[in-house]
């Protein structure tokens with residue numbers, strides 16, 4: 048299985064062979080990095096907003112947890128009301144919809160927890176939404192550095208049974224925008 052990462056001047060896209068593509072703007076990535084960096088002892092996170100294009104997802108912005116979020120070293124619950132307002136504003140200003148969730152881990156758990164997967168299953172089961180795919184970003188806060196993990200959750204229907212498949216698309220440092228010559232030069 049091959050993971051690939053492609054970057055443009057404004058965003059980076061992640062894919063694993065055959066999976067949906069998740070692209071994230073550098074501004075959304077740096078927002079998540081900054082929120083996570085400022086919260087070294089307790090988890091933080093928020094919602095991801097952007098656009099669905101078939102099963103592919105474009106993430107354009109990431110919210111902060113909000114003032115009434117519940118945050119501890121091994122648990123995180125975002126401020127639902129605050130995130131709802133963030134989404135309404137994003138929708139009004141940029142037509143951006145709810146496309147995913149992000150949060151951080153601060154206890155060196157470098158993967159989604161069982162609780163994270165249960166939460167995710169709840170989102171797919173929610174009759175208010177009809178997701179084909181969903182983006183999940185995890186930021187692991189380590190001593191000196193931050194690790195970025197990008198996942199896509201997709202519904203597969205096999206023999207009339209719905210199954211949620213979670214695929215890791217990326218694990219590594221936060222990608223930086225390519226400096227210098229871009230492929231848009233020469234227009």
Ligand SMILES: [Zn+2]
Nearest residue numbers: 150159160163
């Ligand atoms: Zn988690």
